Amino acid sequence: MDYENFFSNKIKDLKAEGRYRVFADLDRHAGAFPRARVHLQNGSTKEITVWCSNDYMGMGQNPEAIDAAHDAIARRGVGAGGTRNISGTCHNHVLLEEELADLHRTEAALLFGSGWIANMTTLSTLGALIPGCVIISDSENHNSMIEGIRHSRADKKIFAHNDLDDLERKLRETPKDAPKLVAFESVYSMDGDIAPIKEICDLADQYGAMTFLDEVHAVGLYGNRGGGVAERDGQMHRLTIIQGTLAKAFGVVGGYIAGSKAMTDFIRSYGAGFIFSSSMPPAVAAAAQANIRYLKAHNELRERHQERAATLKRRMREAGFPVMDSVSHIVPVLVGDPVLCKQASDDLMNRHDIYVQPINYPTVARGTERLRFTPTPLHGDQDMDYLIDALKEVWTRLGLKAAA
Ligand SMILES: *Cc1c(COP(=O)(O)O)cnc(C)c1O
Numbered sequence: 001m002d003y004e005n006f007f008s009n010k011i012k013d014l015k016a017e018g019r020y021r022v023f024a025d026l027d028r029h030a031g032a033f034p035r036a037r038v039h040l041q042n043g044s045t046k047e048i049t050v051w052c053s054n055d056y057m058g059m060g061q062n063p064e065a066i067d068a069a070h071d072a073i074a075r076r077g078v079g080a081g082g083t084r085n086i087s088g089t090c091h092n093h094v095l096l097e098e099e100l101a102d103l104h105r106t107e108a109a110l111l112f113g114s115g116w117i118a119n120m121t122t123l124s125t126l127g128a129l130i131p132g133c134v135i136i137s138d139s140e141n142h143n144s145m146i147e148g149i150r151h152s153r154a155d156k157k158i159f160a161h162n163d164l165d166d167l168e169r170k171l172r173e174t175p176k177d178a179p180k181l182v183a184f185e186s187v188y189s190m191d192g193d194i195a196p197i198k199e200i201c202d203l204a205d206q207y208g209a210m211t212f213l214d215e216v217h218a219v220g221l222y223g224n225r226g227g228g229v230a231e232r233d234g235q236m237h238r239l240t241i242i243q244g245t246l247a248k249a250f251g252v253v254g255g256y257i258a259g260s261k262a263m264t265d266f267i268r269s270y271g272a273g274f275i276f277s278s279s280m281p282p283a284v285a286a287a288a289q290a291n292i293r294y295l296k297a298h299n300e301l302r303e304r305h306q307e308r309a310a311t312l313k314r315r316m317r318e319a320g321f322p323v324m325d326s327v328s329h330i331v332p333v334l335v336g337d338p339v340l341c342k343q344a345s346d347d348l349m350n351r352h353d354i355y356v357q358p359i360n361y362p363t364v365a366r367g368t369e370r371l372r373f374t375p376t377p378l379h380g381d382q383d384m385d386y387l388i389d390a391l392k393e394v395w396t397r398l399g400l401k402a403a404a
Pocket residue numbers: 114115116117119142144185189214216217245246247254255
């Protein structure tokens with residue numbers, strides 16, 4: 001086989017479909033979020049405004065987190081020394097797990113290298129080791145959950161997205177005495193809709209199922225202390241497992257689960273993605289802990305974040321753009337064609353110094369290609385004025401669809 005030829009042909013397929021990905025090459029500026037310098041393909045650079053970061057609160061540049069990281073590097077060095085199993089736990093890991101357990105009011109929490117690994121490891125371990133376990137999974141769940149469920153080889157059933165009737169049907173048709181786990185997310189990050197957590201927990205209770213909730217796009221952002229939508233809705237105590245990331249609103253990197261002592265100890269002791277992967281550097285743990293603490297104490301940032309998102313949606317609707325329904329901080333605008341979606345994104349960058357990435361298949365269904373805006377507390381009114389004018393120019397020139 002001509003391996004090189006195989007690789008380039010697979011790339012040609014993507015390009016023909018208009019969904020070959022080119023990453024924006026950015027230097028973010030600490031102290032000037034959401035500004036960044038982009039390195040263009042012709043070798044030049046320029047200043048731009050970022051409108052699609054998942055650093056939802058600008059916490060990646062929080063001075064308290066930067067200080068905590070500097071301090072940890074000066075005192076502990078840059079690495080953790082390997083897996084916790086072999087090299088021991090850094091005390092910063094212990095402190096961070098305590099901070100997370102306090103955030104979610106659970107007995108314990110457990111860290112992973114990323115949110116992806118947290119989902120993959122936890123779901124695959126539960127599904128593989130609980131005899132006869134049936135996993136009932138929302139149809140829109142993130143790739144990391146799907147991979148974990150698949151890897152577990154447990155029986156799985158997919159319920160229609162956020163559809164309580166279909167979830168109940170799947171629970172009812174599962175043998176009464178079979179162990180069950182309902183896996184879902186709170187904020188779905190491409191459409192910006194939110195799961196009915198209370199009703200899902202009610203059904204899980206009624207049918208004796210465990211619950212696994214991915215709050216990756218909600219921790220730091222919802223609830224009085226940033227515990228997520230489950231905190232906002234008063235349901236946090238009802239989940240068997242809450243999973244989150246330290247890489248989005250908390251602005252650093254890493255993933256975790258929170259829950260009972262017995263459950264987290266079980267994953268710690270049996271989960272391959274925990275046991276066999278090196279732990280995060282102490283400076284990363286210290287910075288994440290500083291940001292979690294900071295967001296616990298600064299609810300006004302969450303209020304400002306929600307206001308900014310509501311304002312952007314309103315202003316875009318008034319200007320006639322097809323803003324998709326979203327009840328969260330996510331602002332998706334429909335384009336409906338992969339090539340035009342990429343073109344709109346390129347034009348915003350090249351002509352208007354605005355970065356918003358195109359969202360194409362397989363991240364979203366074909367025909368629903370979109371631009372996904374994530375306004376933060378640091379995007380001002382003037383940033384919005386400028387964005388709306390730029391969008392008007394691009395929409396007219398490319399002949400993109402207005403709101404129905
Ligand atoms: C980004 C994401 C993850 C993975 O988290 P990382 O920390 O980035 O690995 C998991 N679930 C959802 C819904 C995500 O969007």
